[in-house]
Amino acid sequence: MPDTPAAAASSTELANAIRALAMDAVQKANSGHPGMPMGMAEISEVLWRRFLRHNPANPRWPDRDRFVLSNGHGSMLQYALLHLTGYDLPIEEIRNFRQLHSKTPGHPEVGYTPGVETTTGPLGQGLANAVGFAIAEKLLAAEFNRDGHTIVDHHTYVFVGDGCLMEGISHEACSLAGVLGLNKLIALYDDNGISIDGEVRGWFRDDTPMRFRAYGWNVIADVDGHDTAAIARAIEQARAETAKPTLICCKTIIGKGSPNKAGTEGVHGAALGDKEVAATREAIGWKSAPFEIPEAIYRAWDARPRGAQIESEWQKRFDAFERAQPQAAAEFKRRIAGELPSNWNEVVTGMIQRANDKAETVASRKASQIALEAIAPKLPGLIGGSADLTGSNLTNWSGTKAMTATQAGNYIYFGVREFAMAAIGNGLALHGGFIPYSGTFLTFSDYSRNALRMAALMRARNIFVFTHDSIGLGEDGPTHQSIEQVASLRLIPQMDLWRPCDTVETMVAWACAIERKDGPTSLALSRQNLPFVQRAPQAIDAIRRGGYVISEAANARAAIIATGSEVSIALAAQKTLAAEGIPVRVVSMPCTSVFDRQEASWRDSVLPKGMPRAAIEAGVRDYWFKYVGLDGAIVGIDRFGESAPAADVYKFLGVDAAHLVAAVKAIV
Ligand SMILES: Cc1ncc(C[n+]2csc(CCOP(=O)(O)OP(=O)(O)O)c2C)c(N)n1
Ligand SMILES: [Mg+2]
Numbered sequence: 001m002p003d004t005p006a007a008a009a010s011s012t013e014l015a016n017a018i019r020a021l022a023m024d025a026v027q028k029a030n031s032g033h034p035g036m037p038m039g040m041a042e043i044s045e046v047l048w049r050r051f052l053r054h055n056p057a058n059p060r061w062p063d064r065d066r067f068v069l070s071n072g073h074g075s076m077l078q079y080a081l082l083h084l085t086g087y088d089l090p091i092e093e094i095r096n097f098r099q100l101h102s103k104t105p106g107h108p109e110v111g112y113t114p115g116v117e118t119t120t121g122p123l124g125q126g127l128a129n130a131v132g133f134a135i136a137e138k139l140l141a142a143e144f145n146r147d148g149h150t151i152v153d154h155h156t157y158v159f160v161g162d163g164c165l166m167e168g169i170s171h172e173a174c175s176l177a178g179v180l181g182l183n184k185l186i187a188l189y190d191d192n193g194i195s196i197d198g199e200v201r202g203w204f205r206d207d208t209p210m211r212f213r214a215y216g217w218n219v220i221a222d223v224d225g226h227d228t229a230a231i232a233r234a235i236e237q238a239r240a241e242t243a244k245p246t247l248i249c250c251k252t253i254i255g256k257g258s259p260n261k262a263g264t265e266g267v268h269g270a271a272l273g274d275k276e277v278a279a280t281r282e283a284i285g286w287k288s289a290p291f292e293i294p295e296a297i298y299r300a301w302d303a304r305p306r307g308a309q310i311e312s313e314w315q316k317r318f319d320a321f322e323r324a325q326p327q328a329a330a331e332f333k334r335r336i337a338g339e340l341p342s343n344w345n346e347v348v349t350g351m352i353q354r355a356n357d358k359a360e361t362v363a364s365r366k367a368s369q370i371a372l373e374a375i376a377p378k379l380p381g382l383i384g385g386s387a388d389l390t391g392s393n394l395t396n397w398s399g400t401k402a403m404t405a406t407q408a409g410n411y412i413y414f415g416v417r418e419f420a421m422a423a424i425g426n427g428l429a430l431h432g433g434f435i436p437y438s439g440t441f442l443t444f445s446d447y448s449r450n451a452l453r454m455a456a457l458m459r460a461r462n463i464f465v466f467t468h469d470s471i472g473l474g475e476d477g478p479t480h481q482s483i484e485q486v487a488s489l490r491l492i493p494q495m496d497l498w499r500p501c502d503t504v505e506t507m508v509a510w511a512c513a514i515e516r517k518d519g520p521t522s523l524a525l526s527r528q529n530l531p532f533v534q535r536a537p538q539a540i541d542a543i544r545r546g547g548y549v550i551s552e553a554a555n556a557r558a559a560i561i562a563t564g565s566e567v568s569i570a571l572a573a574q575k576t577l578a579a580e581g582i583p584v585r586v587v588s589m590p591c592t593s594v595f596d597r598q599e600a601s602w603r604d605s606v607l608p609k610g611m612p613r614a615a616i617e618a619g620v621r622d623y624w625f626k627y628v629g630l631d632g633a634i635v636g637i638d639r640f641g642e643s644a645p646a647a648d649v650y651k652f653l654g655v656d657a658a659h660l661v662a663a664v665k666a667i668v
Contacts, residue, residue, distance in 0.1 A: 009300040011228050014049065015041035016284050017084060017297050019257045022076040023280060024290035025097035025104075027271045032098060032106070035255040035267035036074030039192050039225070040159060043250055046231040047157060047188070048081050048303070051239070055307030056086040059114040062336045062432065063314050065154045066117050066133045070126025071161035071190060072107040073269065079104045082115040084293070085303035089113060091291050110430060110458050118430050119458050122450050124167030127187065128420045130158035131173045132427015132436075134185035134245070135403070135412070139383070140433050142408035144332050149321040151314075151332065154184070155239065161190045162200050165208060172420030177245045178216030180412075181405030185245040186238045190225070192254040198265045209249055218244040225250030243405070257284045335381045335433040338461070338517060347378045348511040355503040356540065359532040364525040364564065365467040367506035369394035375510060376410070379435070382514075383428060385412035386439040386465075387421050392527075393439030393467045418444050422451035422464065429460040435514060441473075442466035442482040442524055445489060455520035456494040462520045463513045469499065469524040470618035471653060472565050477643025482524075486563075487623035489522050490592055498591045499524040499617075501550075501567035502533045505590050508543040512594070524564060528646055531568045533588075546594025547606050553583035557668045559607055560660065561587045561615040561627055570616055573660040582668055589627070612667040618655050633663035 022037035037044075047067075054064045069078045076097065082089045089103055096102035103113045107121030117133070120126035133156040141152040164170055177185055189208065193200055209221040218241045220234045231250065238246035255267030258280045272280060280286075288294055322329035334341070341347075351374035355367070362370075376382050376397050386395045396411065403409035414421040418440050425436035445452065445466050455462045471481045489497045496519065498509035506525070513521035535550055542548035547561070551571055562570035570586045577584050587606055589595055595603065607613060607627065614633040615624035621636035628634060635655060642649050650656055 008296045009294070011042070011045055013297060014300055015045045016257070016286050017293055017301070018044060018077060018080045019280070019284060020286050020288065021080040021083070021094055021291070021293075023258075023272055023277050025076050025079070025094050027274070027277050028095060028290070029098040030271050032076055032271070033073040033269045034076065034272060035194070035269070036071055036161065036190060037077035037080060038258065038262075038267070039252040039254045039256050040074065040077055040190050041256070042226045042228050043159075043188055043190075043231055043252070044077060044081055046228050047235060048085060049301070050232060051235050052157065053154060053310055054115075054303065055311040056082075056115070056304050057308060058311060059087065061311050061314070063152060063154050066130070066156040066431065068118055068126045068130040068133070068156065068158040069108055069120050070124065070130065070158050070164045072120030072126060074159075075104070075106065075108050078108050078116065079113070082113065084298065084301035087115045089115070095291055118427065119454060122454065123161070123163035124169040125423045125451060125454060127158055127160050127164050128169050128173035128423030128451070129427035129430065130156050130185060130187070131177045131182065131420070132424040133431045134177065134182040135180065135424065136428050136431035136434055137184055138180075138182060139403065139408050144328060146321070146325060146328075149317065149324065151318055151321050156185050158185070158187045159190060160187055162192070162195050162204055165189065165206070166195075166204050169419045169423060172417035173424060174212065174217065174245075175215050176415060176417060176420060176424070179405065180403065181216075181243050182245045183241050183243055186235065187245070187247045189247060189249045190252055191249050192252045194254045194263070194265050194268060196265060196268055209247070212247045216244055218246040220246060220248045223248055223250045225252035226256065259283045331380065338432065340515065341378060343378065347375060348507075351375065352504060352507045352511075352540065355507050358503070359534070360503055361529050361531050362503060363527055363529050364500050364502070364506045365392075365394045365527060367500070367503040368465060368510065368523060368525050369397060370503065371507050371510040372397040375514065379514070381434050382437070383410050383412070383434045384437050385414045385421060387414045387418045387444070388416045389440055392441070393465055395437065395439035395465050414438065418447035419451055422448035422455065422462070425462040426451060426455050426458065426460045429455075429462045430458065435461055435463070437463035437465055439465035439467065441468045441480060442485050443468070443480050445485050445522070452489065452495065452520065452522070453492055456492045459494060459518045460520055461517055464520065464522040465525065466522055467525045468527040470526070470565060471637065471641040471649045471655070472618065472646045473527040474646035474649060475643060478640040481641035481649075482619065483637055483640055484620045486524050486617070486619045490623060494519045495522060496520070496591055496593050497522040497524060499564035500590045501562070501564050501588055502530050504533070504535070504540060505543055505588065509590060512544060512591070526565050528565065530565055533567065533571070543590065544594070545598050545602060546591040546596070547587055547589035549585055549606055550588035551586040553578065553585050556583050556585040556611065558582075558584045558612040558614060558664050559587050560584055560664065561589050561607070561613060561624070563589050563617050566616045566618055566655065569655070569657050569660060572657040573664065576657060576661050577664055582664065584664060614660065614664050614667060616655065616660050618650070631667065633667050635660050635663055
């Protein structure tokens, strides 16, 4: 066991410091969840003081252990730990728990609080993020460690509650973690028998140890979560495991310490009340006033000296590695910093140039694979995958190598697990060292929906390849034809959605997705072929602006806005209208949010004020009123699709040039 820092305070008092901070902060905010921190206080004390390798002075140290609070409602547990161990989280921030612009938001949020690795609260997703962290560690270790040079060697610890394990995503993520043999993933289960509605046996009776053994996990069952020696033994055992992830099942009492509320749902998510806080102080023998921690307890918790020491030991190892392997060390630094290779711009320019020269008519999913073929060999750290649709999503490329339990790779066969796939991608992106992308059908983006939202909230560079993006997929019918998904993904703040119309736009979409350091991108790609569009060189440059004039007409009387597969319909309508003496311009708008971020002069030049507008997109019409106005015209689909060959479905639903021509005539 690692050395225990010299402690004048007993481990009971150290755990009680967590209890006091949690109950007092929740009481002061009159909002929050005291039960979980009070119930997991001993587990936290053992893990954080005896095992966790971290440096409070440098929360970004690349080889730190990762800690994820998947049961994020217990945020005060994490804030107490960060405060006590010496992170830049002063007691004023604890006093300001859950207040506007504090560093202690209601649930842990990455980017707000030093030491918080991922945003948690949506139950189960932190666990899937942790699987992503553990995959990242395993792959980086395989890539960068050399004989005599261990640069990457850390654990991922994740706390989970009943809620996390009830959530379906826990099955997806943990089943895959077992297959991949993520032995440095250690989950600690807060088995307190309580969730919000009361005793969980009314709705949750899984044999959890048996369930996780069936996934191929190492399970340490029946640990008394208030017995520090037993917890320490279990964590040691978990760390000694070499082939499987570990679940430590800890029997705990929610709200332990509260004489009248412990063990009940009443302590889950409400302040104890002044009387019960006082009674708890009495019961646990906590003499200090709210937000006061005795000096001896601060000293015992302080992780800064040991953190500085272990980081400097690592730095020495890294320096030696750098001397021996300067190129590998430089690559490691680039990857961890999230920077692109120095020749990136040439790679992108060359790829776009080739696509433009070839002028191929292919499906945009195929164009996406062509982009991957150009980018991936030049971008180590790009890691792909698909939810069992590799051959449809075309997320593979010639250098694809599957990750397995015993082999590193750059591709994950996620199986049919869309939600975990997206959340694991978030973990990979947040860990550092990787740019993840993953594929499924656009319609099933709904399965992963909350992880997409979390990617956006966390500004994670996670790229979602959504193919079969409309009724254009044809025969599979309305279950598979996305109607509302494109519009609804655009509604997620900080999510960029690209729906490219041909090979060149697809190349640009990929480039923008990878260059975008501060947020996720969804790519909506067609199953069916899309005709190549000849465009002027300045129009190629303009694609990056999200919306641009793809085909101009002198004295245009209207603008038609189109995306993806409907751009060619717009161009056909433009011809028909021209023949009838109605000149119109066609605007391709592959990414509305990028267009919205352009300066007003650009937006006005593309869509001049006063020029009547029509839009066409094979999906719900609502989104387009924003661009065409209430007097504009929209050709779209406000119903579910039909099972038939694509051309028949397009015709039946009226998404065609004839309808567009009529719509334009009605507005000019
Ligand atoms: C996906 C999701 N659904 C619902 C909630 C609301 N919620 C927060 S905590 C909780 C119960 C969790 O029970 P458990 O994990 O056992 O926590 P404990 O009460 O033991 O702290 C629920 C339903 C949520 N945060 N996330
Ligand atoms: Mg519980």
